[in-house]
Structures are given as C-alpha cells and as structure tokens.
C-alpha cells in the first residue's frame with residue numbers, strides 16, 4: 001500500500017507512514033481556523049433571527065451532515081460466492097453477530113435484502129441474489145434489481161467468472177457507465193490452501209504473491225474477452241479483513257466515491273484498516289475548527305439559555321467520536337480482535353486505552369473547574385471587538401483540547417494497530 005499523503009510505499013499495511021501529512025501537530029492554531037470578524041457578525045445576526053437554540057441545532061446538523069447523505073451499494077454475484085460474508089465484513093460484523101447477514105453453504109440470499117451501517121442509517125448495503133438464481137433469471141434481472149439506484153456496485157465471485165457474471169459486468173458498464181464497479185474475488189485463502197495441499201508443502205510469501213497474480217490475471221483475461229478493461233479487482237478473504245487486498249479495496253472506494261459522499265463513507269465505515277484510518281484522522285482533524293467554534297458559541301450563551309447543548313456536551317460528544325472512529329475503547333478493541341481473529345487485547349493496548357480515557361477525564365475536569373471559577377461571560381454587554389476576541393479565546397481553549405485528544409487517540413490507535421500487526425505476523 002502507499003501513503004495517502006506522501007505517496008511512498010509502506011512495507012507493512014499494519015504500520016503508519018510517519019510522514020508529516022499524518023501528524024496532527026501541536027503548534028499554534030492557524031489564524032484562518034479561528035472566528036473571523038464576519039463570522040462573529042453572522043453569528044450575531046443569526047441569533048437575532050432564529051434564536052440561540054435553533055442556531056445550535058442547525059450547527060449540529062451541518063457538522064454531522066455526513067449522516068444525512070444517502071449511500072446505496074449493491075452487492076451481486078452467484079450463489080455461494082460470499083456476498084453476505086463480504087457485507088458482514090464491511091459492516092464490521094462476524095456471521096454470528098446480531099444483525100449480521102445470514103451466510104451458509106446452501107443458497108441463503110433469495111430476495112434483495114438491505115443492511116444498514118451501525119453508525120449511519122443512511123448508508124445501506126444491498127445483498128442481491130445472483131443472476132440466474134431461481135427468482136432472478138437473466139432476462140428480467142436488470143429490471144428487477146434497478147442498478148441505477150445505486151452509488152456503486154460490487155460484483156462478487158469465488159472462482160472463475162461465470163458467463164452470467166461476465167454478462168452482468170458488461171451490461172452494467174454499457175448501461176450505467178457513471179456507476180463505479182468493483183470486482184471482488186473471495187476465498188483466496190481457500191485457493192492458497194488448496195495449492196498447498198496439491199504441493200504437499202507450505203507456500204512461501206513470494207509463491208503466494210505469484211498465485212494471487214495468476215488468479216488476478218485470469219479475471220482480467222476473462223473480463224477483457226468481454227470487452228471490459230481497466231477494472232477495480234480485489235482478492236479477499238471475507239473471514240479476515242487483514243489479509244490480501246481488503247484494505248486496498250476500501251481505500252479504492254474512498255478514492256472513487258463522489259467527493260460529496262466520501263466523508264460519509266469514511267466516517268460510516270466501522271472497520272479499522274490501515275488504509276482507512278489516515279482518511280478518518282484527516283476528516284476528524286478538519287472538524288476541529290467547526291466544532292471548537294460551536295463550543296465557543298455555547299460558552300458565551302450558556303448563562304442565558306440553559307436548556308440547550310453546553311460546551312461540555314459538545315466536546316464530550318466529539319471526543320467520544322474520536323474514540324469510536326479510531327477504535328479507542330474496549331468494545332472496539334474486542335471487535336477488532338474478533339474481526340482479525342487475534343487473541344484479545346494485549347496489556348499494551350489496554351494501557352493505551354486507559355491513558356486516553358484518563359487524559360480525557362483530566363481535560364474535561366480542568367475545563368469544568370476553569371469555567372466554575374472564572375467570571376460569567378459578559379459577552380452581550382461587550383463592544384463588538386470584545387465579543388469577537390472573547391469568542392476566539394473560548395474557541396482556542398476547546399480547539400486545544402480537541403487537538404490534544406485527537407493526538408492521544410491517534411497515538412493509541414498506532415499502538416492498537418502495531419499490536420494487532422505483531423499478533424498477525426506470529
């Protein structure tokens with residue numbers, strides 16, 4: 001894989017590239033991130049027009065608008081190819097988890113079934129029966145599944161492309177050229193195990209890479225026969241997202257999904273891959289300026305209207321989002337261990353989580369004590385320049401807390417990843 005910032009290739013997908021792009025930074029806050037004079041004027045006129053509570057609601061909606069964007073993904077392919085298993089892995093679930101898609105050796109997906117992402121109900125994955133299955137014959141397939149409704153389509157196969165797969169791929173490309181198509185070849189683990197059984201020995205790393213190349217070349221050749229070139233093809237093991245090309249697959253979706261939906265996709269994915277985490281960090285970092293402005297607005301108003309969201313609520317919610325997005329809590333670590341099939345949390349991981357939690361409690365307590373001892377904001381009675389400067393002062397305080405906490409979560413995330421990486425290499 002290569003770094004999203006510097007482009008250099010990384011030897012292991014379980015370590016971050018330590019180029020400057022990934023660093024969150026701890027120096028002074030850039031002036032263009034702080035309240036401008038115009039924004040202060042705007043804030044005042046909005047307060048007059050819609051009132052404080054309404055304005056805070058609107059702000060929250062704007063900051064979290066990624067959860068309002070609809071993303072619909074179709075997953076199709078022949079019976080037993082691993083569609084439902086792939087959907088589970090993308091949703092960060094194992095087949096025996098609550099709410100997971102049913103998987104099995106006999107035909108299980110008979111009707112299109114919708115699965116929502118746990119932290120974004122507007123992001124849906126559709127498990128579609130394959131072409132030629134009982135209720136979905138080839139001649140009515142396209143009318144029945146209505147591919148035009150989807151943002152992208154994933155075609156799953158577990159062996160050589162069937163004639164139905166090839167037909168479907170060329171129909172999609174001809175009829176819906178605007179929709180991105182991804183080809184997923186599952187069960188690579190089984191192919192390699194079979195090869196080892198044939199040879200009567202374990203394959204070396206280089207031999208595995210060579211076998212994977214043969215499989216990929218074969219898919220390319222089959223697609224090319226049907227006039228399909230230059231496609232997104234990824235080889236995966238649905239049971240272990242850490243193996244083969246699962247991470248590259250998620251990264252490619254991020255790159256190819258329209259920019260409007262990109263943020264929604266990144267923040268909704270509840271699976272930690274080394275490819276996705278740097279995207280998550282960049283997005284969370286970008287939110288700091290907006291969220292710290294919201295927090296500052298809460299401070300200057302809190303003594304006027306007490307029924308609405310406070311500075312403390314805003315920071316609390318945002319920092320919990322960092323922890324959830326970067327997997328810094330016991331629940332996420334357990335989930336990651338389960339997904340990657342490694343023994344549960346090492347001491348080092350637990351220490352990293354405890355460190356973040358402790359720092360979070362300390363920071364919030366410091367802020368609470370500060371607010372309790374300082375004079376109530378006389379914001380409304382200050383001259384304009386005073387109101388502007390006060391907003392900036394409060395914003396800087398929450399900005400520093402958020403940046404500090406994002407840094408702490410980033411460091412803890414590196415420890416989690418490196419630990420999982422080491423366990424996987426054993």
Ligand SMILES: Nc1nc2c(ncn2[C@@H]2O[C@H](COP(=O)(O)OP(=O)(O)OP(=O)(O)O)[C@@H](O)[C@H]2O)c(=O)[nH]1
Pocket residue numbers: 077078079080081082083084085086102103104105106107108109110129130186187188189190236237238239
């Ligand atoms: N080893 C291995 N087994 C897999 C993989 N993907 C799926 N399986 C297994 O293959 C079987 C079929 O997987 P499903 O996900 O149910 O396949 P499907 O395409 O949804 O099947 P239908 O719903 O019947 O069309 C299950 O036993 C899975 O555990 C994989 O990448 N590797």
Ligand SMILES: [Mg+2]
Pocket residue numbers: 083084085102103108109127
């Ligand atoms: Mg299924």
